[in-house]
Amino acid sequence: MSDRPLTRNIDPVAGPTWIKTYEANDGYQAVRETIGQRSPADVLDMVRESNLRGRGGAGFPTGMKWSFVPMGKTDGHKYLVCNADEMEPGTFKDRIILEYDPHQLIEGMILSAYTIAADVGYIFIRDEYHVATRRLRQAIAEAEQKGYLGNDILGTGYDFHLYVHVSAGRYICGEETALLNSLEGKRATPRAKPPFPQVSGLFGRPTIVNNVETLCNITHIVGKGPDWFKSLGLGDDSGTKLFGASGKVKRPGCWELPMGTTIGEIIEDHAGGMREGLALKGFLPGGASTDFLLPEHLDLRMDYDTIMQAGSRMGTGTMIIMDDKTCPVAMVRNLEMFFARESCGFCTPCREGLPWIFRILDDIEEGRGMPEDMEVLDRQGRFIGAIGNTHCAHAPGAIEPLSSAIRYFREDFEQHIQGKRCPYAGG
Amino acid sequence: MSRKDPLIIQPLSSEEITAIENEVSHLPFRDAAAIDALKIVQAHRGWVSDESLAAIARLLDMSIEELDAIATFYNLIFRHPVGEKVILFCDSVSCWLMGGDNICDHIRQKLDIDYGGTTADGRYTLLPVTCLGDCDHAPAMMVGDELHHDLTPAAIDQILVKGNHNE
Amino acid sequence: MAKIIVDGTEIEADESRNLLEVLLACGEDLPYFCWHPKMGSVGACRQCAVVQHRNQEDERGRIVMSCMTPITEGAIFSVQNETASGFRASVVENLMVNHPHDCPVCEEGGECHLQDMTVMTGHRDRSYRHLKMTFENQYLGPFIGHEMNRCITCYRCVRYYQDYAGGSDLAAFASRDRVYFGRAEDGVLENEFAGNLVEVCPTGVFTDKTLSEHYTRKWDLASAPAICTGCSLGCNISVSERYGELRRIHNRYHGEINGYFLCDRGRFGGQFVNSENRIPRCGQRNSDQKFEPRSTDDAVNDISTLIKDAGRIIGIGSARASLESNYALRQLVGEQNYFSGLDDIEAETANLHLRALHSNLGIASMTEVEDCDAIIILGEDVTNHAPRLALSLRQSSHNAARSLAHDAGIPLWHDAAVRGLAQDKKSPVFILTPYADRLDDVSTAAIRLSPREIADTGFALANAIAAPDDTDSENLLVAQMKTVLMSARKPLIVSGSSLKNVEIVKASLNVAVALKKINPETRLVLAGDECNTLAVATLATQHMPSPGESADLMIVVENDLQRHCSPEAFSDLLANVSHLVTIDHSDSRTVSASHYVLPAATFAESEGTCINNEGRAQRSYGAFKSKDEIAPSWLWLMRLAAACDKPSCDAIDDLLHECADAIPGLAGIVAAAPDANYRGHGLKVNRMTHRYSGRTAMRADVNVHEPQQPGDEQSALTYSMEGINQSAPSSVKAYTWAPGWNSNQSISKFQDEIGGHLSSGDPGKLLFSVDTPLEPLLPASTSGKALDLVPAHHIFSSDEMSSRSSAIRDAAPAPFAILNAETASNLDVGQGDGLKCQSGNHHITFQVAIDHNVADDCAVCLFNGDSAPLFLTTADLMRDQDWTAPDTANLIGSDRMSR
Ligand SMILES: Cc1cc2nc3c(=O)[nH]c(=O)nc-3n(C[C@H](O)[C@H](O)[C@H](O)COP(=O)(O)O)c2cc1C
Ligand code: SF4
Ligand code: FES
Numbered sequence A: 001m002s003d004r005p006l007t008r009n010i011d012p013v014a015g016p017t018w019i020k021t022y023e024a025n026d027g028y029q030a031v032r033e034t035i036g037q038r039s040p041a042d043v044l045d046m047v048r049e050s051n052l053r054g055r056g057g058a059g060f061p062t063g064m065k066w067s068f069v070p071m072g073k074t075d076g077h078k079y080l081v082c083n084a085d086e087m088e089p090g091t092f093k094d095r096i097i098l099e100y101d102p103h104q105l106i107e108g109m110i111l112s113a114y115t116i117a118a119d120v121g122y123i124f125i126r127d128e129y130h131v132a133t134r135r136l137r138q139a140i141a142e143a144e145q146k147g148y149l150g151n152d153i154l155g156t157g158y159d160f161h162l163y164v165h166v167s168a169g170r171y172i173c174g175e176e177t178a179l180l181n182s183l184e185g186k187r188a189t190p191r192a193k194p195p196f197p198q199v200s201g202l203f204g205r206p207t208i209v210n211n212v213e214t215l216c217n218i219t220h221i222v223g224k225g226p227d228w229f230k231s232l233g234l235g236d237d238s239g240t241k242l243f244g245a246s247g248k249v250k251r252p253g254c255w256e257l258p259m260g261t262t263i264g265e266i267i268e269d270h271a272g273g274m275r276e277g278l279a280l281k282g283f284l285p286g287g288a289s290t291d292f293l294l295p296e297h298l299d300l301r302m303d304y305d306t307i308m309q310a311g312s313r314m315g316t317g318t319m320i321i322m323d324d325k326t327c328p329v330a331m332v333r334n335l336e337m338f339f340a341r342e343s344c345g346f347c348t349p350c351r352e353g354l355p356w357i358f359r360i361l362d363d364i365e366e367g368r369g370m371p372e373d374m375e376v377l378d379r380q381g382r383f384i385g386a387i388g389n390t391h392c393a394h395a396p397g398a399i400e401p402l403s404s405a406i407r408y409f410r411e412d413f414e415q416h417i418q419g420k421r422c423p424y425a426g427g
Numbered sequence B: 001m002s003r004k005d006p007l008i009i010q011p012l013s014s015e016e017i018t019a020i021e022n023e024v025s026h027l028p029f030r031d032a033a034a035i036d037a038l039k040i041v042q043a044h045r046g047w048v049s050d051e052s053l054a055a056i057a058r059l060l061d062m063s064i065e066e067l068d069a070i071a072t073f074y075n076l077i078f079r080h081p082v083g084e085k086v087i088l089f090c091d092s093v094s095c096w097l098m099g100g101d102n103i104c105d106h107i108r109q110k111l112d113i114d115y116g117g118t119t120a121d122g123r124y125t126l127l128p129v130t131c132l133g134d135c136d137h138a139p140a141m142m143v144g145d146e147l148h149h150d151l152t153p154a155a156i157d158q159i160l161v162k163g164n165h166n167e
Numbered sequence C: 001m002a003k004i005i006v007d008g009t010e011i012e013a014d015e016s017r018n019l020l021e022v023l024l025a026c027g028e029d030l031p032y033f034c035w036h037p038k039m040g041s042v043g044a045c046r047q048c049a050v051v052q053h054r055n056q057e058d059e060r061g062r063i064v065m066s067c068m069t070p071i072t073e074g075a076i077f078s079v080q081n082e083t084a085s086g087f088r089a090s091v092v093e094n095l096m097v098n099h100p101h102d103c104p105v106c107e108e109g110g111e112c113h114l115q116d117m118t119v120m121t122g123h124r125d126r127s128y129r130h131l132k133m134t135f136e137n138q139y140l141g142p143f144i145g146h147e148m149n150r151c152i153t154c155y156r157c158v159r160y161y162q163d164y165a166g167g168s169d170l171a172a173f174a175s176r177d178r179v180y181f182g183r184a185e186d187g188v189l190e191n192e193f194a195g196n197l198v199e200v201c202p203t204g205v206f207t208d209k210t211l212s213e214h215y216t217r218k219w220d221l222a223s224a225p226a227i228c229t230g231c232s233l234g235c236n237i238s239v240s241e242r243y244g245e246l247r248r249i250h251n252r253y254h255g256e257i258n259g260y261f262l263c264d265r266g267r268f269g270g271q272f273v274n275s276e277n278r279i280p281r282c283g284q285r286n287s288d289q290k291f292e293p294r295s296t297d298d299a300v301n302d303i304s305t306l307i308k309d310a311g312r313i314i315g316i317g318s319a320r321a322s323l324e325s326n327y328a329l330r331q332l333v334g335e336q337n338y339f340s341g342l343d344d345i346e347a348e349t350a351n352l353h354l355r356a357l358h359s360n361l362g363i364a365s366m367t368e369v370e371d372c373d374a375i376i377i378l379g380e381d382v383t384n385h386a387p388r389l390a391l392s393l394r395q396s397s398h399n400a401a402r403s404l405a406h407d408a409g410i411p412l413w414h415d416a417a418v419r420g421l422a423q424d425k426k427s428p429v430f431i432l433t434p435y436a437d438r439l440d441d442v443s444t445a446a447i448r449l450s451p452r453e454i455a456d457t458g459f460a461l462a463n464a465i466a467a468p469d470d471t472d473s474e475n476l477l478v479a480q481m482k483t484v485l486m487s488a489r490k491p492l493i494v495s496g497s498s499l500k501n502v503e504i505v506k507a508s509l510n511v512a513v514a515l516k517k518i519n520p521e522t523r524l525v526l527a528g529d530e531c532n533t534l535a536v537a538t539l540a541t542q543h544m545p546s547p548g549e550s551a552d553l554m555i556v557v558e559n560d561l562q563r564h565c566s567p568e569a570f571s572d573l574l575a576n577v578s579h580l581v582t583i584d585h586s587d588s589r590t591v592s593a594s595h596y597v598l599p600a601a602t603f604a605e606s607e608g609t610c611i612n613n614e615g616r617a618q619r620s621y622g623a624f625k626s627k628d629e630i631a632p633s634w635l636w637l638m639r640l641a642a643a644c645d646k647p648s649c650d651a652i653d654d655l656l657h658e659c660a661d662a663i664p665g666l667a668g669i670v671a672a673a674p675d676a677n678y679r680g681h682g683l684k685v686n687r688m689t690h691r692y693s694g695r696t697a698m699r700a701d702v703n704v705h706e707p708q709q710p711g712d713e714q715s716a717l718t719y720s721m722e723g724i725n726q727s728a729p730s731s732v733k734a735y736t737w738a739p740g741w742n743s744n745q746s747i748s749k750f751q752d753e754i755g756g757h758l759s760s761g762d763p764g765k766l767l768f769s770v771d772t773p774l775e776p777l778l779p780a781s782t783s784g785k786a787l788d789l790v791p792a793h794h795i796f797s798s799d800e801m802s803s804r805s806s807a808i809r810d811a812a813p814a815p816f817a818i819l820n821a822e823t824a825s826n827l828d829v830g831q832g833d834g835l836k837c838q839s840g841n842h843h844i845t846f847q848v849a850i851d852h853n854v855a856d857d858c859a860v861c862l863f864n865g866d867s868a869p870l871f872l873t874t875a876d877l878m879r880d881q882d883w884t885a886p887d888t889a890n891l892i893g894s895d896r897m898s899r
Helices: A021-024 A029-034 A039-049 A061-069 A093-100 A104-117 A130-145 A176-183 A212-224 A224-231 A261-268 A304-309 A328-342 A349-363 A371-387 A395-421 B015-027 B030-044 B049-057 B062-072 B091-098 B100-111 B154-164 C019-025 C082-095 C114-122 C155-166 C196-200 C264-276 C295-307 C324-331 C344-358 C389-394 C399-407 C417-420 C451-466 C476-486 C501-520 C533-540 C566-576 C632-645 C653-660 C667-672 C746-752 C806-812 C819-828 C868-872 C893-897
Strands: A079-084 A120-125 A159-168 A207-210 A241-249 A253-258 A278-285 A318-321 B085-090 B124-129 B141-143 B146-148 C002-006 C009-013 C049-052 C062-065 C076-078 C143-147 C171-173 C178-182 C204-206 C220-227 C236-242 C245-251 C280-283 C291-294 C313-316 C373-380 C430-434 C445-448 C491-496 C523-527 C551-557 C577-584 C596-599 C608-611 C618-619 C788-792 C816-819 C835-838 C840-852 C858-862 C876-879
Touching: A021 A130, A029 A104, A039 A104, A039 A212, A039 A224, A061 A104, A061 A207, A079 A104, A079 A176, A079 A212, A093 A104, A093 A130, A093 A212, A104 A130, A104 A159, A104 A207, A104 A212, A104 C313, A120 A130, A120 A176, A130 A159, A176 A207, A207 A212, A212 A224, A241 A261, A241 B091, A253 A261, A261 A318, A278 A395, A278 C788, A318 B091, A328 A349, A328 A395, A328 B091, A349 A395, A349 C082, A349 C819, A349 C835, A371 A395, A371 C082, B015 B030, B015 B049, B030 B049, B049 B062, B062 C171, B085 B100, B091 B100, B100 B124, B100 B154, C009 C019, C009 C858, C019 C417, C049 C082, C062 C082, C076 C171, C076 C491, C082 C114, C082 C667, C114 C196, C114 C746, C143 C196, C143 C280, C155 C171, C155 C196, C155 C389, C155 C417, C196 C204, C196 C264, C204 C445, C236 C264, C264 C389, C264 C417, C264 C806, C280 C295, C291 C295, C295 C577, C295 C596, C295 C632, C313 C324, C313 C788, C324 C533, C324 C551, C324 C608, C324 C653, C344 C501, C344 C523, C344 C533, C373 C389, C373 C451, C373 C476, C373 C501, C389 C491, C399 C417, C430 C451, C430 C476, C445 C476, C451 C476, C451 C788, C476 C491, C476 C501, C491 C501, C501 C523, C533 C608, C533 C840, C551 C632, C566 C577, C577 C632, C608 C667, C618 C667, C632 C653, C653 C667, C816 C819, C819 C840, C819 C858, C819 C876, C835 C858
Parallel strands: A079 A120, A079 A207, A120 A159, A241 A318, B085 B124, C002 C076, C313 C551, C373 C430, C373 C491, C430 C445, C491 C523, C551 C577, C577 C596, C788 C858, C816 C840
Antiparallel strands: A241 A253, A278 A318, B085 B141, B141 B146, C002 C009, C049 C062, C049 C076, C143 C204, C171 C178, C220 C236, C236 C245, C280 C291, C280 C596, C608 C618, C816 C858, C835 C840, C835 C876
């Protein structure tokens, strides 16, 4: 189905799509038509025109990102890295592609690498994705055998070697510069930018890091053209997106839908609405590190800028739904426990500030909260919450659900403190 | 190299060394294979003892401190012995929303261990893990290499009684 | 230069600097932790935050870290606005969350950067009420204490230890709020510069154990600006005292020499001053060979009678005594009777060194060393012989990284980015030594050659450089080194006397001479033997009395002659002398052989001038007045002169002036520091801090009356709290302190630019600037020996005085001999066996360690107080059949010699 390019080969019942089926479905056609046929600059133009924005969470325009790489051949390597670390709580989209259509990613990576003249690629995958890792390795072997990977690809003289690197854990590895440090075999502390990876990335060489879903889109943009890709979106953004919903909805799941699909449609139509007896109280639109939105936001389109204007972020596009029987304080406590635990420990606000926030939330939830705690939460939120205050975006991400919860559910917090107990407990 | 005493260094198996050298072969520096090497040895031995760590450090031309600094950063490098199977229980938000805490309590009671603990029979170690990317089937956990989801206390009883999870 | 606006004021700023450096240099009190002037920025602590505005209209702006912000034309910043200062207060608040608040029992208290920054940001009230994180501490060796609970996770320690000093046994473990800085397990920190952790750590995690043993707060210390006597480099130190004891040695910033860092020999080696080996009073040896105390007057009387009655007097000076003491001796005994006390090789290398200093060969200061981009080390064990220089050479090896970063537009202060870009790329460093070198890890090539081979290679290299281009050398190594040196922007030749080989020094001069003709930027650095070798070599025309030379009286000043001549020569010397008078501060075999002994003051209790390896004269001052009977050697000699009615003086300044007038080349010494008449605003320079406390109580157990403070007629300093420390010229400034800056970080208030020169001038005066070119030197023909006995220096064993400090003794290796397997089998010894070095009736046995990383036919033996003279003669080497290894075999003392 051409309007669901990302999932057209995905059928969990039928199992993974191996190279024969993939090729039969026009797979690697974009590679055959591009490598050695089009100039890298032309491909870059296509990506730029397509208006593709990164699917890893920040929504940065992919074409622009690539354009900062010194083009053409350089002496020494250039690297393309696929971020398959998927660890943002509430996010379950990349795994589906990795497990069921690994060739789609490989094809996207070959095209992307060709564009920036990278000769080595890594897929950085989290350890827990054993099935995906196994299938990726098998798919790479298939692609190598067919001459899509390795030296002198399809006789064009272009070389590209692709390796899978299995991580050893830690959420922060998903942050692209921490990921590069980890790939270098080091502690995964993020790097200060600039210099950006495009200038000095893996092993000090020009490097591009993209999300799995982003790279898969390249296959289709190159295959069917930027205009077609743009036409897929319903609103400002182009293409389709893997959207998801988890929590107490009737049918939690992940669906490929046009960009700009409304939130209401996703929650009501695709996820089937709330379970019996529950009402929607709020939701995180794109993973743990996005601000809460409310039922009043259901009409919004899932577009990067639209969600941004509403005070949140589209993030990974996988929503976490909070029902009215769930205690917002307890939910935020769970989130902050996660963020505090996953701090890399490099910069002060995150390392010291998040555990403090967690302890206050724990006190409030357990009935030990003090009136002045709200002030400390506010102060700490301001201290940690802005990009630039910390060394990387982890800590500001951690503050998004907290500050929005305080904004929207302040009464809940105050009830806990005044009543010295969680009003939801036992409910 | 900082520590040289040959007595404390147990040799790595030739299989381990071959696997590590294979990783080294496509990296520009030997120590860039540090994480791969730790994982390879852990795959063979279940965990990374001080002795194994010293042996890897030597193989990769690193000091023990340089390697341990890396090993202790990552939650999936085990620097203490673990049970035959590690239970990685997802304690992230979607699983929590779906009652993950109760399921985990059930596991704790059943196995009589807390997070970080290993059962008396040495079969299981229980650890929390960040979102397993299976949120539409929450709660979820991994036992060894296997993912289990839509967990209920009854499902837990089944999974952990069988205790047979080879791939 | 660019114009920026800070809090509404326009500032001219250097674009190669980051904003933090610029603001600190402007005198702004901006707090920081993780940034360090020598280690650059990483942006970890977030303490240095300011607000940057996009333009005049942008009132809100955004928080940026000043240490990570480049200077760009027109940039607008707010430092003092509420957003910025509120953020900075929050940083300290959060840093203090897990901090134990144990200032009253913390050694850092009173000079703690964290305390200063807490006050500076205004954080006062604690709202954190939860549990604190706690850690276990480690044993890190005899020098450094460890209290991890005080850690604020600024990462300075590991960045210093690993990235700057090249150590590998200290790391950051774990993550989040559990990051732990330490070793994998308890054990002695291996790096020779570990002591700097004490000053690099902004809180009390790493503290000076030697200070802790008899702890005193910074404000209760009386300090003086001194020169380290540990080696020839003349690092500036601050010596501190309380209750008449040396309490600690800290770095004293010098923009051309040591900068911010010392070596562990210098930092911990001064404790010999407190040792029980000190000579407390005058003594005369009685007929039972025992020393009997004599009063000062009696001793001076007796000795002056000896002087008056003597036909021939010999005076032997010392390379570890001050220039003034040596000059006073020379005055007393007469020029023709004055000997430097150097052995032949020391004297010959010192003279070559002086020739180099008098020539147009550019002698590099350590700061200049750090700017060189290609380095050849010819037969010098820098780390163990002139330790601080090794730290500078390590920095030069990073110049390749810096130039890559420069080309890529990455600012040089952006430490992680510079390292990340360059990966393992290093500037060329060639190390030619007989045994493993501690700098091998940054070398392009580390070649193990015997001393003779090193000299030959050096001469060949010099010839190859001097030769026309087409005559390529057959020797590949020579060809490589030639290429590297010829293509460098600023090449550096490093050599010295550690191998006791004159030919090596000659060869290195020749290389420098040849290269200088091609590239005027060429630099040379030579490591000398002791802190004043160049001074005595300048004063003396003779060095050691020849065997059999007889005298009625021999006066030895601060010299254990056994270290400078063979055991036989030592016996010969004494046999022909009727009376031996020794002036020294510490016991030695020469002291034991003396008829009279006069107790000398150490560097910590007296003033004097040293001339370092660059030919820089520097004045050193004592922190305290020595006990009654003890006096500086020069003063003893002047008292003796007065008692003999010879010309004398009782002011060191007079002696100095006389010396400057009399000795060609030394005219500059008077300019090294202000004299005793110096006053600023009518005041002298105080040694005690303004907050010095308990002066009246200090002696309460002895007498409730406070005695009058001793006066100091000899220098610009006083033993008092009243004075002008802060505005004092750098050469007499006793300690650094500025309002709000109680820690050593206050130094930036006294620099012309961050990490630059001291604003009142770096202390000391370069002598000998004669720009005559040097002609190439001819190699001496050397007789081929089958086996070379190579003296191995060790940072903790080879220096006479520092090796007597208790902490240093704990860190010193047992005597060892390192050989490669082939040499060992030729000598029929194996690992752990005894190797006997026999010279005449004397022998020493070393424990053998086999190491492949040793040149063929070399037996590398530890040079320490006991074994020194043996190496100067041709000892015979053989297996020691009767020898058994000691139980507590610190077998591989050689561990520190190789990585
Ligand atoms: C704390 C943190 C965690 C992140 N984790 C992930 C992740 O697991 N997967 C991912 O693709 N991007 C993750 N990102 C975003 C990446 O840093 C990066 O922006 C992304 O990989 C770029 O790909 P894109 O341009 O294709 O979106 C994370 C960012 C932060 C700050
Ligand atoms: S915000 Fe700071 S401590 Fe937190 S993960 Fe990023 S760099 Fe590490
Ligand atoms: S000094 Fe700038 S962030 Fe630490």
